[in-house]
Amino acid sequence: DTGVSQNPRHKITKRGQNVTFRCDPISEHNRLYWYRQTLGQGPEFLTYFQNEAQLEKSRLLSDRFSAERPKGSFSTLEIQRTEQGDSAMYLCASSVTGEGEQFFGPGTRLTVL
Amino acid sequence: GEDVEQSLFLSVREGDSSVINCTYTDSSSTYLYWYKQEPGAGLQLLTYIFSNMDMKQDQRLTVLLNKKDKHLSLRIADTQTGDSAIYFCAESIMDSNYQLIWGAGTKLIIKP
Numbered sequence: 001d002t003g004v005s006q007n008p009r010h011k012i013t014k015r016g017q018n019v020t021f022r023c024d025p026i027s028e029h030n031r032l033y034w035y036r037q038t039l040g041q042g043p044e045f046l047t048y049f050q051n052e053a054q055l056e057k058s059r060l061l062s063d064r065f066s067a068e069r070p071k072g073s074f075s076t077l078e079i080q081r082t083e084q085g086d087s088a089m090y091l092c093a094s095s096v097t098g099e100g101e102q103f104f105g106p107g108t109r110l111t112v113l
Numbered sequence: 114g115e116d117v118e119q120s121l122f123l124s125v126r127e128g129d130s131s132v133i134n135c136t137y138t139d140s141s142s143t144y145l146y147w148y149k150q151e152p153g154a155g156l157q158l159l160t161y162i163f164s165n166m167d168m169k170q171d172q173r174l175t176v177l178l179n180k181k182d183k184h185l186s187l188r189i190a191d192t193q194t195g196d197s198a199i200y201f202c203a204e205s206i207m208d209s210n211y212q213l214i215w216g217a218g219t220k221l222i223i224k225p
Contacts, residue, residue, distance in 0.1 A: 004155075033213075042117070042201050042215030043156070056212070091156065102213060104148075104156040 004105035006092050012111045013082055020078045021108045025094030032075050033102060034067055035091040036060070043091055049075060082112045119202055119216035126224045131189040133219045135202030138183060142204040143211065145178060147187045150218070151198045159187070159200075189221075197223050 005024045013019050025032045030051055035043035046065070047057045051072035064082075069075040079086055089109050093102040116138045125131045137145070146161040162169045162176045162185075169176045175188040189196055199218040205211045 035213075040121075040217065042203070042217050043213070044215070045212050048212070093156075101146075101158055101161065103158070106155040 004092055004094055004103050006090075006105040006108050008108055009106060010109045010111075012113065014113050015084060016081055018078065018080045019082055019110060020076055021090055021092075021110075023075045023077070023092030023094075023105060025074070025092070026103055027073075029094035029096050029103075030072075031095045031097065031100075031102075032069055033093040033095075034075070034077050035093065037089045037091055037107070038087075046077075079110075082110075084112045086110060087112045117202055117204055117214050117216040119200075119219045121217065122220050122222065124222040124224060125192050127192060127194060129192055131187075131192045131196065131221055133187045133189075133200050133202075133221065135185040135187075135216055136183055137185065137202070137204045137214075139204060139206050139214070140180075140183065141206055141208050143207045144205040145176075145185050146201075146203045146205065146213070147174075147176065147185075148201040148203060149198045150201065156201065192221075192223055194223050194225075197221060 007022045033048040034046040037043045045058050046061050047067050049069040052069050064080045067077045089107040091107045092105045095102045119135045147159045148156045149159050150156050160171050173190045177186045199220050201218045202216040203213040
């Protein structure tokens, strides 16, 4: 297994457009997390899944954000009607269990023009 | 609320030891982590310590935890240029389903 992968690595979009990111976790990992990181800050938690169930969403996650993990494997994060403030690095992580080490993907850098 | 704080920068000479400090507020932390992030790269877990431990050593890395003062430190012995990166402290809280709460990161600068 090569670890957590994310696609695309970079996305440039115009304000108002929708974007979708994909995360492929390590195959035997039940938990999948999404974080957002802006320059000079640590990651901020957005949401997480236990298998296919989305168990928690941060207050940071507005109605324009939606995440899915339909078969308990890969996950997608969609941002509708993007705003310039959405520009950030979107990180995905996975772990075997809740208390286990979280392994991070390389991230998707979103730039909203 | 939960909060994790770190100094933003640390500058050390090559070959010296680096000590990166972190304070946290939630006493129900289960695990405390140190992650490393190099430019353009993802977050790499360096080491972690369970909250009932005081110290953990792993090659050049030593983690010290003072649970009474809610203070965590990472010591890197014989600092090399390859250690240049941003180091993040994070706490995992069982009551919050093991969400990670992160510090803002400490940029380690190595002087020749």
